[in-house]
Amino acid sequence: MKLTKLALVAALACGTFAGNAFADQSNDIQLVSCCEEASCDCGEPACGCEMPSFGCDMGCDGGCDSCCDSGCGIGALDCLTGDCCLGDPYTLFGELDNGWSMGGWASLGYHSAALPIFNDRPDELNLHQAWLYAEKAIDTSCGFDIGGRIDYLYGIDAQNTQAFGTDPRGWDNGWDNGEYGHALPQAYLEAGYGDLSVKVGHFYTIIGWEVVPATGNFFYSHAYTFNYSEPFTHTGALATYNASDDVTVWGGYTMGWDSGFDDNGDAFLGGISLGLTDDLNLIYATTIGQFGRNAFNGDEQGYMHSIVADYAVTDSLQYIIQSDLLSTEDGAGVDARNTFGINQYLIKTLSDCWAVGGRFEWYNNEGIDFGNGATAENDIYALTLGVNHRPHANVTIRPEIRWDWDDDQVVGLQDGEDQTTFGIDTVFTF
Incomplete structure (x- = not known):
């Protein structure tokens, strides 16, 4: 590796020693006051x-x-020794008129080897996400309210979050700039009354534990399940009903997977969240129907679900286990994608400034092309160990080391059937 690239990595980890908060998209790690x-x-x-x-x-x-x-x-x-003083986060825009707020973040990262999932541009300092959003969160405590949200993304992650499901169509699918690109991953209106709300437009999926925004994930890299077996976005309508403090129900209609405002199918999207105990939460989310009209003989349809159990082992130790199943057929009735995956996460919060975690994934696949023409059944395993350091309320530094191996065949990993990857990124919020 060239010395200049090592210097960039050092600057990324040390020169940016000034702050982050985990973001607005869920999956925040609960920090505990000892x-x-x-x-x-x-x-x-x-x-x-x-x-x-x-x-x-x-x-x-x-x-x-x-x-x-x-x-x-x-x-x-x-x-x-106990000294961990994050201070208050800085905001560039803050609260606007009429309940609207604006904000964003920037994520810069480096990884030593290519992965067939998101982090596919190795040995470079990458701008993954330069993100801006405007949002009016609804407040139904006094009755009816209306709001919405729009997100804009520039970076190497943009092409993975565009409306690629209807390629070459899609409202932002052609907004590329070489390996970088622009995307509008969310643009929706939301109305609510009491315990019921309805979101209409283009929005993130409710499926799975990992999310697209860097601020919503503990790890810099992603799981295979997240990339190959789950949708990122939907266009349609989704209702949310808070039946009680411990029960939330979702249900709605979407135009397939990862489409903008183009018709890419007809599917149901829904699920339920259950607070089984004070320490255990269980989420079942599913999508059923036609997922796309642009591949697999012009029609992919089937069933997909994700089950996520989130357990607080102690006040500072969090365990998450996720199981995903995807089964689809093409327009001729032939199997298209059949995958099954189990992801496990263990995250230990040491202080407001430090947390450590591990992720282990087993991913069984039939029909997924990893870019090298390999589509036969195989089993892929990945172990990731990482640290989150927050030197300030606006900055998170996420170094990690990851091991991937495939017992059946080559899946596009840089070193063949196994690979070790070092990665680090810094996320600045504003």
């Missing part, structure tokens, strides 16, 4: 710092008070 767990009464830390879980037994003088009395430190040593 001081609240301790038997002593520290009070509320004025600087907003938290003591790491392994320091709970140090007592007030060794944790809370040491941080808030001594001010905010910088670096891993300070965090290990």
Whole structure:
């Protein structure tokens, strides 16, 4: 590797030492105040710092008070002694008139080897996502309300989130700039009354645990299941009903998968979220019908579901297990895609500034072309270990190391049947 590229990686990790918050798209990691767990009464830390879980037994003088009395430190040593002062996040736009707000983020990353999923431009400093959004969240506590949201994305991730399902059509499908591109992944209106709301337009899927926005994921890289077996966006109408504090139900109609405002099929999208206990949440989400008119002999139809269980093992340890099933046929009634995957995540929050996590995936595939003509059945495995460091409320640094291997055949990995990949990115929010 060239020295200049190593310097870019070092600058990315160290030169950007100033802040992030996990974003607005879900999957946020719940950070735990160790001081609240301790038997002593520290009070509320004025600087907003938290003591790491392994320091709970140090007592007030060794944790809370040491941080808030001594001010905010910088670096891993300070965090290990309990000093973790994120401060308040900065906003570029903030709240606008009539309840509208604007914001965004920028994600820059480097990965040492190509993966057949999103991170396919190796050994370069990449602008993955330069993101802007405008949103009016609805508030139905006093009755009827109307709002909406629009998102704009520029970067190398844009081509994966355009309306490629109707290629070469699609309202943003041709907005490419070499390996970079532009996308409008969301543009919808939402109306609600009481516990019921309806979203109409172009919006993200409710399927799966990982999401497109960098701010909604713990890891820099993505799972095979996310990329090959799940839709990213839908166009149509989706209703959400909050039946109780523990039960949410979704149901609606979409024009296939990953289309803009072009007809790409007719499908049902729905699911249910159940808070089974205070610590365990279960989500079942499904889409059934015609997923696309542009491939697989002009018609792909079938069934897909994702089941996600999210369990708080302790106040600082989160375990997620996800199972996805996809089964489709083409226009001639021949099997098109048959996949099954199990993803497991274990995430440990050490403090407001530090978290560590692991992801293990088993992905069984029939019919997916990984870009090398290989479509026979195979089993792919991937293990990812990563760290999230938040030196400031507006910055997250996410280094990771990932191992991919395939026991059946080559699937397009750079080194053949197995591959080790180092990756790191920094996400700035504003």
